[in-house]
Amino acid sequence: MIYDRFKAAVSRYDCGKFCSPLNDGSPVCCSTQHAVPVVDKAEYKFLKSRTDLWHTFKPYDAATRQIVAELHHSCCAIECKGARHCERDNRSVACRAFPFYPYITRQGEFVGLGTYWTYEDRCWLISNMRVVEREFAQEFVAAYEYIFSKDPEEYATMKSHSAAHRRVFSRRNQAIPLIGREGGFLQVLPRSGRILPLPASRLPKFGAYVSQAAYRKAIKDAGGDDEVTFTATLRL
Numbered sequence: 132m133i134y135d136r137f138k139a140a141v142s143r144y145d146c147g148k149f150c151s152p153l154n155d156g157s158p159v160c161c162s163t164q165h166a167v168p169v170v171d172k173a174e175y176k177f178l179k180s181r182t183d184l185w186h187t188f189k190p191y192d193a194a195t196r197q198i199v200a201e202l203h204h205s206c207c208a209i210e211c212k213g214a215r216h217c218e219r220d221n222r223s224v225a226c227r228a229f230p231f232y233p234y235i236t237r238q239g240e241f242v243g244l245g246t247y248w249t250y251e252d253r254c255w256l257i258s259n260m261r262v263v264e265r266e267f268a269q270e271f272v273a274a275y276e277y278i279f280s281k282d283p284e285e286y287a288t289m290k291s292h293s294a295a296h297r298r299v300f301s302r303r304n305q306a307i308p309l310i311g312r313e314g315g316f317l318q319v320l321p322r323s324g325r326i327l328p329l330p331a332s333r334l335p336k337f338g339a340y341v342s343q344a345a346y347r348k349a350i351k352d353a354g355g356d357d358e359v360t361f362t363a364t365l366r367l
Contacts, residue, residue: 137274252338
């Protein structure tokens with residue numbers, strides 16, 4: 132079963148503790164105000180047979196109505212009871228993978244883990260990719276290779292998403308950072324799509340996570356003063 136192949140923790144850190152002070156106490160990836168989990172209908176049926184954690188997501192504004200309207204007929208949007216009620220064995224593949232997706236080159240090669248860049252200003256992990264565990268990356272690759280072998284449409288979707296990533300970052304004149312499937316970090320150069328090694332020291336940071344001072348200010352602006360979170364960040 133796919134869940135048995137993909138259960139490693141993304142990091143030894145609880146990354147939700149870093150973003151939640153800026154999101155009313157909830158991790159960004161566990162709030163449909165930010166990220167709406169999309170799953171294959173067969174996966175949803177399977178989850179429903181195991182737990183009452185999940186229910187069908189109900190759109191609440193124009194943006195979420197568009198998300199639901201544009202879903203492939205084989206997929207659906209779902210929502211859980213929230214981070215406090217998480218059942219780790221009953222997380223969807225989307226939850227296990229977030230904020231990463233399988234990056235596929237123009238030539239069709241699955242070379243590593245890209246990020247859902249629209250969350251870069253909110254997701255702490257996107258600014259701290261060096262903390263991702265090697266075991267997680269290995270299981271991610273194995274899980275998606277299995278998915279692609281069973282579902283060619285999912286491969287096509289991820290290849291298309293990778294192309295969109297290249298277009299966006301070429302317009303921004305920025306390289307796309309990746310976690311290489313064989314380890315280490317890679318960068319996809321804008322426009323050419325050429326892939327080169329990326330030193331960990333040059334991994335990009337975004338939003339409130341560009342510096343400790345920016346993070347502390349963001350927490351203060353959000354109405355909190357979470358010294359525990361700040362101290363933990365200083366250790367990274």
